[in-house]
Amino acid sequence: MGPRRTSQRKASRLGTLERRFEFHLREAIRAALEGSHDKAATHSGTALSISRELCAVGPDPACHQPELAAALCNHARYGGTAVETLALLTESAGHYAALAKADPAAYEVPRIDVLTRVAVAAGEAGDTAAAVSLLHEVIRMYLSAPAADAAQRDLGLARARFHLGRCLLQTGATADGLAEIDAGLELAAGAFDRLRVPVGARGWLAAAPRYLQLAAPDWTAAAARAMTMHAAAGRWERAAAAASAAILVSGGLAGLGGERLRTAHEAVRARADAIRARAEYPQRMAAG
Secondary structure, eight states, X not given: OOHHHHHHHHHHHHHHHHHHHHHHHHHHHHHHHHTOHHHHHHHHHHHHHHHHHHHHHSSSGGGGHHHHHHHHHHXXXXXXXXXXXXXXXXXXXXXXXXXXXXXXXHHHHXXXXXXXXXXXHHHHTTOHHHHHHHHHHHHXXXXXXXXXXXXXXHHHHHHHHHHHHHHHHHHTOHHHHXXXXXXXXXXXXXXXXXXXXXXXXXXXXXXXXXXXHHHHHHHHHHHHHHHHHHHHTTOHHHHHHHHHHHHHHHHHHHTTOOHHHHHHHHHHHHHHHHHHHHHHHHHHHHHO
């Protein structure tokens, strides 16, 4: 077999691996959004294995470093123990750090995203203080990060604020926690507007950028939490604004399919509609 034929075969194999990687990572994210944990873990593990193979067989291992970094970060949620999760995230952060050094506009935000995941993992392990401290640092990093895609950076920053707000609420810092969530909702709304996502189309979230898909569950939870808290305090206009966000994003998730997501959306919508109706009541009375 001549050198040309060998080169063609290697290129064909790499192309097949790249397509398989993209398929399994996409399906892992989709299954996770739908709540199919085992299916998501299986696809994620396959994507991670393929990304390692791409780095091993490619002519330049660094060429496929972004795929490996992304696969490691995604698979960390299925790592099992806290030690395994941290090991995957640490490896991912190392790859993103090298990538960001060469191209900060493209990779600094994904690098910081991994640190947000580390903070969330710390919180899930019961160390809320460590999570709060790291999330404060992460937010400072986002604010000064270069970004080729400003919407991606702002959604990353919004997610960090959502998680910081949730952690602060757990510590009893209610006002500060809600303020962080509100700030995150404003950031997410601004990023969403710039993306011009066609929300009228069926299954719009499936066609949205991957970073928006990954943000959707945190965004929905934060909006639902904010609308409930503002409503309880009688801040009806702010509750209504959060309710609209909760309906929008939970509806996008429901459009992916699956009974669990549709049921969750209907529950959010029922509560949100009641809040928006209450917010509009004084205006109707004044107009009448």
